[in-house]
Amino acid sequence: MDALKYQLRSIEKIPVRIWENSKEASKHVARSIALTVRQKQQEGEKIVLGLATGSTPIQLYKELVRIHKEEELSFSNVVTFNLDEYYPMQPEDARSYVRFMHDHLFNHIDIDPKNIHIPDGTIPMDQIEAYCIDYEEEIDAVGGIDIQILGIGRTGHIGFNEPGSWEGSLTRLVKLDNITRRDAIKDFFEFDKVPYRAITMGIASIFKAKTIYLMAYGMHKAGVIRRAVEDEITPACPASYLQNHPQVRFILDQAAAESLTKIHTPWQVGLCNWTDELICRATIWLAQTTGKPILKLTDEDYNEHGLSDLIVEHDSAYNINIKIFNRLQHTITGWPGGKPNADDSQRPERALPAKKRVIIFSPHPDDDVISMGGTFTRLVEQGHEVHVAYQTSGNIAVHDHDALRFVEFIKEFEPTLALEGDEIDALYKKVTRHLNKKQAGEKDLAETRKIKGLIRRGEARAGARVCGVKDQNIHFLDLPFYETGLSTKGALSAKDINLIAELLEKVKPHQVYAAGDLADPHGTHRVCLDAILGGIEKLGDQPWVKDCWLWLYRGAWHEWKIDQIEMAVPLSPTELATKRKAIFMHQSQKDRPPFPGNDEREFWERAEDRNKETATAYHQLGLSNYEAMEAFVRWKFDKMSI
Numbered sequence: 147m148d149a150l151k152y153q154l155r156s157i158e159k160i161p162v163r164i165w166e167n168s169k170e171a172s173k174h175v176a177r178s179i180a181l182t183v184r185q186k187q188q189e190g191e192k193i194v195l196g197l198a199t200g201s202t203p204i205q206l207y208k209e210l211v212r213i214h215k216e217e218e219l220s221f222s223n224v225v226t227f228n229l230d231e232y233y234p235m236q237p238e239d240a241r242s243y244v245r246f247m248h249d250h251l252f253n254h255i256d257i258d259p260k261n262i263h264i265p266d267g268t269i270p271m272d273q274i275e276a277y278c279i280d281y282e283e284e285i286d287a288v289g290g291i292d293i294q295i296l297g298i299g300r301t302g303h304i305g306f307n308e309p310g311s312w313e314g315s316l317t318r319l320v321k322l323d324n325i326t327r328r329d330a331i332k333d334f335f336e337f338d339k340v341p342y343r344a345i346t347m348g349i350a351s352i353f354k355a356k357t358i359y360l361m362a363y364g365m366h367k368a369g370v371i372r373r374a375v376e377d378e379i380t381p382a383c384p385a386s387y388l389q390n391h392p393q394v395r396f397i398l399d400q401a402a403a404e405s406l407t408k409i410h411t412p413w414q415v416g417l418c419n420w421t422d423e424l425i426c427r428a429t430i431w432l433a434q435t436t437g438k439p440i441l442k443l444t445d446e447d448y449n450e451h452g453l454s455d456l457i458v459e460h461d462s463a464y465n466i467n468i469k470i471f472n473r474l475q476h477t478i479t480g481w482p483g484g485k486p487n488a489d490d491s492q493r494p495e496r497a498l499p500a501k502k503r504v505i506i507f508s509p510h511p512d513d514d515v516i517s518m519g520g521t522f523t524r525l526v527e528q529g530h531e532v533h534v535a536y537q538t539s540g541n542i543a544v545h546d547h548d549a550l551r552f553v554e555f556i557k558e559f560e561p562t563l564a565l566e567g568d569e570i571d572a573l574y575k576k577v578t579r580h581l582n583k584k585q586a587g588e589k590d591l592a593e594t595r596k597i598k599g600l601i602r603r604g605e606a607r608a609g610a611r612v613c614g615v616k617d618q619n620i621h622f623l624d625l626p627f628y629e630t631g632l633s634t635k636g637a638l639s640a641k642d643i644n645l646i647a648e649l650l651e652k653v654k655p656h657q658v659y660a661a662g663d664l665a666d667p668h669g670t671h672r673v674c675l676d677a678i679l680g681g682i683e684k685l686g687d688q689p690w691v692k693d694c695w696l697w698l699y700r701g702a703w704h705e706w707k708i709d710q711i712e713m714a715v716p717l718s719p720t721e722l723a724t725k726r727k728a729i730f731m732h733q734s735q736k737d738r739p740p741f742p743g744n745d746e747r748e749f750w751e752r753a754e755d756r757n758k759e760t761a762t763a764y765h766q767l768g769l770s771n772y773e774a775m776e777a778f779v780r781w782k783f784d785k786m787s788i
């Protein structure tokens with residue numbers, strides 16, 4: 147054990163704490179801050195907090211507000227300095243960090259407004275240098291920052307210190323990296339509207355903090371976390387500078403930690419507890435590392451790649467290879483609903499009942515066909531009673547020009563209707579007037595959101611029909627948590643869970659498919675999955691629930707790893723073409739959707755490439771050569787996270 151600790155220290159150059167999920171991680175940091183605030187209060191001293199913005203610290207601020215209200219934590223002795231602000235930016239703008247901090251924290255606690263410091267995005271350009279010097283001096287004047295909260299961008303930036311930032315940098319005006327700007331589209335709706343510059347505290351400014359917590363959640367942060375924690379210090383990854391700070395800790399959820407060596411390939415840092423799952427992962431890793439099919443791996447391959455203890459403790463390479471090859475082979479099925487009159491002992495799904503009731507839950511109106519369009523079609527063709535349920539309206543992901551086009555269509559179509567035109571005319575004037583003067587990031591009118599939701603509803607019907615589902619089996623749930631009109635969503639509520647539960651109780655499915663793609667940049671998939679789990683839990687005492695299997699797919703953002711896959715459904719070239727046709731029905735998401743994420747490819751390209759890559763990976767491991775594959779993992783209800 148001591149040897150293992152030593153090796154881990156040599157790999158991880160920053161202390162890391164991994165939590166089961168982001169909620170628990172955020173609570174831990176909040177409790178630490180609250181404890182320090184109370185200690186300072188007892189000593190009659192102020193405490194200085196350095197605060198961050200973005201989606202990562204929202205749960206932290208929510209927990210601090212809860213502690214303030216329910217546990218009487220006062221912030222009267224707290225002084226805050228924010229890391230950064232877009233430039234130029236008006237403080238009342240919905241995208242400003244001034245608004246963000248007041249909406250999520252300051253408006254809900256008893257902090258003295260005079261103790262709040264956020265970089266000013268309205269300073270004239272010729273005064274910025276002097277302003278930044280003053281900001282540094284204000285921090286120094288209160289004795290420096292006691293606790294600094296950081297997030298991390300995909301470029302490795304902390305604050306807005308982009309790649310190339312120097313270790314001695316102080317508060318200054320910076321130019322934003324294009325990747326950072328693309329990640330901000332969710333707040334600004336259009337890339338061209340995202341500011342090119344920002345005012346940010348520098349690396350040296352951050353280093354003045356006595357204690358630093360860097361929080362990172364989600365698998366899309368895993369790669370940059372590994373670079374910052376394990377690789378050498380480099381300006382190409384500014385977060386790596388934190389290796390030199392004496393009191394820093396990275397607070398991660400399991401997804402953000404998955405690329406760390408001790409998680410991804412633990413056999414490279416010490417002795418392992420060789421479970422069946424870990425043996426499978428190690429064998430696949432070895433085959434991919436050596437470029438060999440699984441059945442051609444030798445004892446020498448295992449020995450030369452740090453896996454000698456596996457064949458010493460468990461079995462020969464020959465027997466391990468056969469075991470893992472058979473395990474992968476048994477995941478492949480052309481019968482996702484189970485094959486009737488077949489031995490199902492080695493199949494991923496049950497043979498009985500031969501005709502199953504199935505619900506495919508789709509967080510957004512296109513996730514069903516993007517993620518499992520081929521399996522969707524296969525289930526219908528094989529005679530199962532297939533329902534599809536669109537959990538959210540998807541209205542924020544429709545361009546304004548599409549909404550304008552449709553409201554103009556309504557206006558021009560109105561004379562052909564046997565209706566009074568006054569209401570239609572009023573709707574037309576109201577929506578067009580607002581869209582024509584709407585500012586980037588401004589919330590849509592309720593009427594506009596309705597139009598955008600109807601656009602996506604029509605596209606979803608068209609896509610589902612390509613897959614063969616009956617119209618009466620298409621359900622639109624419009625879960626309330628989504629309906630904020632902004633990229634930031636509301637919290638999951640009993641209303642959301644009840645809507646899911648009502649559909650589940652009505653259909654009583656044998657199979658449920660749901661999105662397990664938690665790299666969705668808006669967090670919608672996570673909430674939608676929680677809603678499904680909440681609905682199933684609510685109905686847990688009903689007999690049919692015990693016979694209901696939940697399969698998770700992944701969507702437009704990434705795919706399951708080969709060692710995780712429990713059901714792989716092969717697709718022929720014809721089936722792949724049908725899937726593409728279903729995706730094409732979502733015209734508002736074609737070419738350049740409002741929120742494309744960090745992938746420049748269109749959704750149909752991502753889906754096809756991912757499905758082909760899965761099939762290629764299976765083939766390279768020595769299995770059959772298919773055109774494409776859709777992959778699924780079965781949810782075990784004793785699991786707490788993915």
